[in-house]
Amino acid sequence: MTTSPDTPFARVDRAKVERNIARLRAHLDALGVSRRPHVKTSKALEPTAMIFDGGTGPITVSTLAEAEFFADAGYTDILYAVGIAPTKLERVARLRRRGVDLTILLDTVAQARAVADFATEHEESLPVLIEIDTDGHRAGVLPDDPQLLEIARILTDGGAQARGVMAHAGGSYFATTPQAQCAAAEQERRATVDAAERLRTAGHAAPVVSVGSTPTAHAATDLTGVTEVRAGNVVFFDLVMAGIGVCTIDDVALSVVATVIGRGPDDASILTDAGWTATSSDRGTGTRAVDQHLGLVTTDTGGVLPDLLMIGASREHSVLAIRPGVERELPDLPIGTRVRILPIHACATAAQHDHYEVVAGEGKPVTERWQRCHGW
């Protein structure tokens, strides 16, 4: 009889979370910049509190449900870092009326008009960051786009606050050397600081310059003019981050624990009870130098099983096999053996779970359960 949870489950190594947090903190302290960690990866109170030595502090969220969850736990300074849909403004205002300094994000004139109209109508001085496109990755206004000033003017005229600018250097996930990541960080810094300066020259206070991908946060060597860094994946890390050198595989604090339940056709694979419902189908390393497929497999004591990958998934089965192109025997993993599958993308794997089973460190039993916030 085991007292460990039934598989599959999401296992977190608390010592690794602490180590990951401490490393980034030391780096950002040395650069003299504040943190506003993104809590979207863990969506849990405990690892977030660890970032603030048990207290609360400024955070970034990806949904209003997260904002409400963390507000209930005492967080009062929250950035909702997804472009605002006008229909969500009433919910934003409700949080602000509870005493939460909730800042919203936008990057279009149409959104700015909707926010300004809402601010005027409800006499709500909503604080807004304008998203800056620093690398053509997804969203945002270019730093020299005339719309930047137009958006700020519409906001201010309507009684909302143009509090500053924000960028997410999503392109940095594809920077594969420290030099390239450092260059991406500088590009992100330069574009956001320039945009903020344009706003200030036009008469807007724009006190906030927010940057934030995990690679750029670790690689930056100068953050002059930046007021906050949002990196969030750092609490758990994953194989995408390890693949581009932001962390080592040993730093990955999250894994899915699975049990071997059989063999595939021709004994060419091993089946476990952790399917995509437990790991996600994220293929984030599919186009990278080393394709880790759906995850890298370790023993239940954390040793990497050389070249053993999760190469396929059904709903409640994973298919483990030797890395394509490598000649190696499958390891001897009898039915009932537990293994761990390291996540390709910690955000996606974590999102498949209601809670984490937490150990203090390698070799320690599960002694804590951290609940995650859900939904939108």
Place this chain on the structure above:
Amino acid sequence: MTTSPDTPFARVDRAKVERNIARLRAHLDALGVSRRPHVKTSKALEPTAMIFDGGTGPITVSTLAEAEFFADAGYTDILYAVGIAPTKLERVARLRRRGVDLTILLDTVAQARAVADFATEHEESLPVLIEIDTDGHRAGVLPDDPQLLEIARILTDGGAQARGVMAHAGGSYFATTPQAQCAAAEQERRATVDAAERLRTAGHAAPVVSVGSTPTAHAATDLTGVTEVRAGNVVFFDLVMAGIGVCTIDDVALSVVATVIGRGPDDASILTDAGWTATSSDRGTGTRAVDQHLGLVTTDTGGVLPDLLMIGASREHSVLAIRPGVERELPDLPIGTRVRILPIHACATAAQHDHYEVVAGEGKPVTERWQRCHGW
């Protein structure tokens, strides 16, 4: 102000669910075979009750958490159709002691030994189906493999029950014509019936012959010897099923409702607030005749927006664009517009949500919320 739920949310059209259920029921009634629907797709009580005209009946589950959830709601005849991990037997036994006739699945001698040992030690006459590999797709014993009889003998000697055989013709998802799907159904039927006959000839009762993929359930024209059909995806359907002709796009009962929040770089795409957290990253049509990428987009009244696909996803953003290779203007979807994203794989999309917002039919408001079972 809208009274509709905040986006993103999972919307279910109850009238389509009813229609999908009725169609398969009529087909299986005509073939004279019983149903044991797989509830893994919806994981919800309401659509499952619709299958049984409001009552309960035999069901198939993909996790023990589902078995417990449905047992709590009065279901007493449950097949847990994932190869059993020996550590889960105690939990299986607890459900059986509650009066649930829970059947388990296995396909190896090692699992059979573990089950037999457990049955002997606890005097629990566990009923077992042996998984048959009918198409080399994932798991199972070949119907003529000597291990089939060895497994049954081990089970019976230990005091467990060799209740029969089960197959899942996973290969049928790649059968793209009614003829090929019908052939897959016959192959599944033939292999399972043959395997059951071998068991019976060897002296095992083996009353159950269980088959089940959604394509084969719809395509079968003869199920002689089969005692139950497990198809489950049918309640919602999805673009994979529509792509191989098992249903039409209009039959897809599940969608993710999203709000337009911006434009991508160069105005070449439209951003919404439904990312992979809402839709999943399933790329199930990626290798098919028509690649629907991450989903097909409709208006909020259900009309397909021609060639508008969800071609990219971040955590809380989807990127909508015209199908690659097609020359067409992006539709005029101003910020705040609601759209629906039809799921590539309903199981994966549904798994991203805690509940469904349910409308009685097209044009009707949300009037019900169906909760999903979670975890393992």
